[in-house]
Amino acid sequence: MQASDRFNINSQLEHLQAKYVGTGHADLNRFEWAVNIQRDSYASYIGHYPLLAYVGIAENESIGRERYNFMQKMLLPCGLPPEKEED
């Protein structure tokens, strides 16, 4: 840990990571970041009811169905993780 980190919120980065799943680090790859983005997005859609209603109308689905779909999509939002090249 750097000296500068001692004073700010990042001093507990590890702790933060546990608390906020969506935080990142220097070794995060594109896929992992995208997964976080997608999940945050779905959580946001579900959390904002008007947005959910909007999507419901656009897709001609019930709001409950949309909510369910979004939750399901949060499982694997971007498909399976790509094979790691170096391993």
Added chain:
Amino acid sequence: MASVDPEIAKTQEERKRMEQQLASLNSVTFDTDLYGGSDKDSYLTSIPANEDDENLDAMDNEVARKLASYTAPKSLLKDMPSAPESDADIGFRKPQRIIDREDDYRRRRLNQIISPERHDPFSAGEKTPDPSVRTYSDVMREEALKREKEETLKAISKKKKEEEEAAKAAPPQQQQQKRRNRWDQSQDEGGAAAAPVKKAKTSDWDMPDTTPGRWDATPTPGRVSDATPGRRNRWDETPTPGRVGDSDATPAGGATPGATPAGMTWDATPKLSGMATPTPKRQRSRWDETPATMGSATPLPGATPAAAYTPGVTPVGGIELATPTPGALQGSITPEQYNLLRWERDIEERNRPLTDEELDAMFPQEGYKILDPPASYVPIRTPARKLLATPTPLGTPLYQIPEENRGQQFDVPKEVPGGLPFMKPEDYQYFGALLNEENEEDLSPDEQKERKIMKLLLKVKNGTPPQRKTALRQLTDKAREFGAGPLFNRILPLLMQPTLEDQERHLLVKVIDRVLYKLDELVRPFVHKILVVIEPLLIDEDYYARVEGREIISNLSKAAGLATMIAAMRPDIDNIDEYVRNTTARAFSVVASALGIPALLPFLKAVCQSKKSWQARHTGIKIVQQIAILIGCAVLPHLRSLVEIIEHGLNDENQKVRTITALSLAALAEAAAPYGIESFDSVLKPLWKGIRQHRGKVLAAFLKAIGFIIPLMEALYASYYTKEVMLILIREFQSPDEEMKKIVLKVVKQCVSTEGVEAEYIRNDILPEFFRNFWVRRMALDRRNYKQLVETTVEIANKVGVADIVGRIVEDLKDESEPYRRMVMETIEKVVTNLGASDIDARLEELLIDGILYAFQEQTSDDANVMLNGFGAVVNSLGQRVKPYLPQICGTIKWRLNNKSAKVRQQAADLISRIAVVMKQCHEEQLMGHLGVVLYEYLGEEYPEVLGSILGALKSIVNVIGMTKMTPPIKDLLPRLTPILKNRHEKVQENCIDLVGRIADRGAEFVPAREWMRICFELLEMLKAHKKGIRRATVNTFGYIAKAIGPQDVLATLLNNLKVQERQNRVCTTVAIAIVAETCSPFTVLPALMNEYRVPELNVQNGVLKSLSFLFEYIGEMGKDYIYAVTPLLEDALMDRDLVHRQTAASAVKHMALGVAGLGCEDALVHLLNYVWPNIFETSPHVINAVMEAIEGMRVALGAAVVLNYCLQGLFHPARKVREVYWKIYNSLYIGAQDALVASYPALEDEHSNVYSRPELMMFI
């Protein structure tokens, strides 16, 4: 001897080196002990430019708050520059040894044995345990054996006693009064720790005691001597030297020396080798220092009485006694002994007889002949005679300049090799092995590991903070590698070290905590071992030690699991030693709170119903009590089951069990209040029946339980049950027993305060007896009685009204006993404050004022507050009715203001501030004006405490009668106050600044501007005051003054002040500038301030920036009008080479951004962000912190999307260092505005099978 020589030589060498070091002037040396061995890395490389850096709590910076009054930044008000508080904080305080503040009872922890490891059935699985390992059944068997032995011994001694009695037919032994420790009873203060009663006097105490011998199962630490010989047996199991006096004091005990079973016990104990060294109980002698080493029993020389008591039996440890080996370090040896030995050795070394070789070297080779000593010669062996031998001078001795021996050892402790911290003498026996300079490679892996652990522990125990930190981390990280066994075998004995200090114990306990976490299930075999060491913490005086102990035990139970915990502690539940049972009960309650009460319930139930021994039942019920005390209202869900578990204890055959049951019920009811009465249904009957059957201690406990249960009841029942219990209570009013008195008072209070108990009933049935028995002078003498009586009386007054109570006691204000008068006064004060004085009729009023004046004037003791408060409360509650008496009161005050004693003067002045408001109500303005003049004349007071009070009195008068009517006139008063502002006493400062501030606020026009300027300068100094109130008042006053005389002059002086060297002064000045800006609108200040930035001087520029930062913090939204004006200045500052410039500018930007968020200044902010952003790669902590905060501010003001766009460029930068910084920013952005980011994430292209696009965002209708 041989082992000492190299030691001495080495020390000498070390010393020589040190001296050389000191002598060489080109290297910097300083006393590392005193100043701490700090390295430069831990220094800060930049200075905090605003005090915010000191408070890391982000919540403290509420910036956009509306300003109700002028304030300074919280941080500044909160922690101001302070000189080191006291020596105690920087290590000059004498370290406190735990043992020094422990009483005998607590010291019994040292008698405990760190038990060997136990079998862990979980890890062993189905395997039969190794016979060498102690299993649960082994332990239980040992415990049973011990108990059986004890029973037998008791029987023997009882028989013996009987025989003796028969033989002597002597008068009954006089039972001496003994002091009981409250640990024996319960944590609760008012616990039923009923004081003992002389046996001869009444049979109350003895009657229900079916088993007289059991009483002593509760040992009383402070007891002077044992009551009867029969009671001695248990305590003599371990022969303790301090005990010898005991037996001497008890003739009966002394009469049976040879046959005392004590010796037999000692010898027959199966775990002899595991016994800890006995320590004396009475006075602390140096024998107390003997560290208890694990597994080696070393009765010290003083302990020989053990042998004397056991003729014919080989005393244990005799082997070690027989051959005292002073040279051996590894034995248990006290530091004093160690030093003594070393000193002796040193002397002997110097005075040893000359050897032949030395003589050969001294004398010439030829011309001398060596003769044989005559056959009759016997060398003098006794040193005393040697000294007496006449010296034979060989001619006149000339003076010789003594040669300095540089290598001489002045008792310098031996330095430990390898950068290890200093070792105290008592540490040698634990860490002595580290001193052996063995080659690490030659050691076996196990030994190496051991050595490593010892080194780390030594660093934790004695090292500097950085050493300690790394050592602690290493211990934690490698805990599993080291293994539980080696770790605990090293740590736990250290904790039993008698010379342990608080700090050391704290550190070691911390080690255990950390290690526990890592070891997890591996600790199982060591659970009991750890408990033995940790349990004493649960009854420590120190709150934090208790909390620590709880934490460890709770972690331990989580790591080891319930089954292991129960298995480890079960044998202790009916241990013969009360100390063990007490601590075990407490530990069990912690386990219950850690693992949940339901898990423990079946076990508790079984224990509480134990048929085998009353001790088990007692402990089980005590566990319930402790659970209630520990977890409070969380017992509610399990209340019924807990009550059911213990209810049968109320009818137990054993008196102690009955007592503890009642106490546990009290604790449960207290914890559950105000709910849960239905759970107590089953115990109501036995309780109320019990109070008719029992006497003494048990009755006290029962009453206590009832006292706590009644408030839970509904009004109707409460009234009924109160009447039931009141008969007994009123009977017990007369009890001479102090404990009983306290409990009765408490129960009366609880009953009376319960709804449903009618005032009429109290007035008729309780009051007469109550006042007759309790309102007597004797009650005022004991502090606890005093407090309890006042509380109860106040509670009664709440029911029956003021007049009744005050009427009964008002005459006593003229009582001749001062403590009693004080008690009366305090009661009146509380009653009158609670209920007002409207009930008091004219006659009573007269009596009251008369009494109060009498009591006030007659007081002699130092504790003046009671009288003062009482006087103030009565006068204030009487209000206008006090008018006729005011001249008399003021006369008294004036007379007392002129008193010789400072205390009296102070009190008189304080009284003025209390009654000023009432005087105004009574329209006694002339009187007040007069008092004002009198006080003004006393402003030359020497005693700061008194001066402070006088200023306070003046302030209250000014407040009440206003500036215009004030006498002396403000224009005369203020110039007298200016010099007083210089006074450094806190009370004076605070009162003076309050008064000045008041005048500045309301009557600034009465004083010439020049005077105000002078005051401004004085105020600057006061911004540094330690006390927050003073700083706040100063800041306010600054604002008032600036408002009164206009900002220009004040600002000019303040800006000049920026040039001074002293940093504190500059900081205060910047604060003051910001305050002025806020009071007089920023536009009056900003031009001058910005102009000042042109001064090419670092301090000034930084001061300006800092003022800007504060300024924008205060003015919040107002900042939107000025942001464009200061932007060029900030641009410049953010591009400056100087770090502090950029740092301060960044914090100014932060405050600005937060202040103008949502007010349409985005263009300027984006512009500033462009200047802030390049600083993100700074490494200096304060700078980077300020920059990050500025960016956070921007997030708030500009929105997360803008900052995200800045961020995106670096998140996947090829350079890792860059990525790290950017991710850091991203993370704080994410945490701050997770949801807002969703809309602005970049669109990622899909890859192979992975879909990254977010089609939902593209939808539209």
